[in-house]
Amino acid sequence: MKKIIVIGSASIDLVVQTNKIPDTGETVLGEAFFTTPGGKGANQAVAAARLYDEVYMIGAVGDDVYGREILDNLIKNGVDVSHMDVIQNEVSGTAHITLFEEDNRIIVVPSANQHVLPETVLPKLEEFTSGDIILLQQEIPAKTVEAVINFASENGLKVMLNPAPYRKINVDLVDKVDWLTPNETESALLFEGKIDKGLISYPNKLIVTQGAKGATYYDNKLILVPGIERKVVDTTGAGDTFNGALAVGLIENRNFKDAILFANKAASFSVTGLGAQGAMPYRSQIE
Ligand code: RIB
DSSP states (O other): OOOEEEESOOEEEEEEEOSSOOOTTOOOOOSEEEEEEEOHHHHHHHHHHTTOSOEEEEOEEESSHHHHHHHHHHHHTTOBOTTOEEETTOOOEEEEEEEETTEEEEEEEOGGGGGOOHHHHHHHGGGOOTTOEEEEOSSSOHHHHHHHHHHHHHHTOEEEEOOOSOOOOOHHHHHHOSEEOOBHHHHHHHTTTOHHHHHHHSTTTBOEEOGGGEEEEESSSEEEEEOOOOOOSOOTTHHHHHHHHHHHHHHTTOOHHHHHHHHHHHHHHHTTSSSTTTTOOOHHHHO
């Protein structure tokens, strides 16, 4: 069975729900606070593992309470954590999230996630083989993302890069990945506002996610695979659910459009509950 390997961040989300965003120097009272597992890498691993059996995570946590919680949560969701590092005298990554008017604002403090480095990650990739799919995001150092993409293209592993959060990427790296999955904001930054031109330049590779509207790619023409509207409770992690599910759809050899539809369905469920992973669906909910 082919494997999905997620290489990325694993964090704890510290979430505040509020009906008012404070101005500079202002204090407001919020509605609620909770902590929950997050990090784009771990979210994508959990999304994939709820739909597929062979999911591995490569990343790092601190030697603190949050680190144990992050690992326990991955294990509980069926993710193989044997390649996760616990960094001594370091704290785990945190994401500081404000939920306001059906949307979120996020500040990520990478901490242990900064220790996900080429020298520790590449040796762990030796056991994986041609056809396995690597899922990458950008909450770990850029040099690791670059080294993994180069390793994968030399060794026949497939790579999906979710370029979130945005940072500049070399064109030769984009050429080497199999699939690139920015949202509309990241696409506008990557392609200097010319998203359609980007789509046409990367047929069946660039997939622009557009929230509830769906996702667009190019195959002789622009194709919008529609999303499924559901009552929104919390959109945090919807993009991660899309990416994890898309990797599952592709590893199962669905055709491109069907794989995107499968991912859209998964993402639509994820917004119906609180927390990044709270409402990520299981297979029976999607099929
Ligand atoms: O994509 C959502 C995730 O981004 C959150 O879970 C938070 O950890 C941030 O990394």
